[in-house]
Amino acid sequence: GELEAKMRGKAKVERENHDLNKEKIKLDRAEQRKTWMEVCSSVGNMIGTGLDTLISNNTKIMGTAMTVFGLAGGYFLAKRGIGVGAQYIENRIGKPTLVR
DSSP: OHHHHHHHHHHHHHHHHHHHHHHHHHHHHHHHHHHHHHHHHHHHHHHHHHHHHHHHOHHHHHHHHHHHHHHHHHHHHHHHHHHHHHHHHHHHHHSOTTTO
8 A cells, every 4th residue: 555655656756757857858959959050150150251251362362372382392392301311311321431
């Protein structure tokens, strides 16, 4: 009697809590999705606005192109220069004095 009633009451409370927890999880996930969509939209708008500004201004396009080419050229010149310098040092240090 009394034990059975307690067990039924406890089971009912657990079911209600389970349902409430399930509903809370659904609401939390919906809020997270909404926030994520807003973030993605904001980032997309920022990138779009930046590209639009860049493309609409010829001076900025030329500046960006020159910067990219300058960085690439600088990288390859530095790489080649280091290779030539290393080879020179290797030739000077690597050979015995009498062979030079």
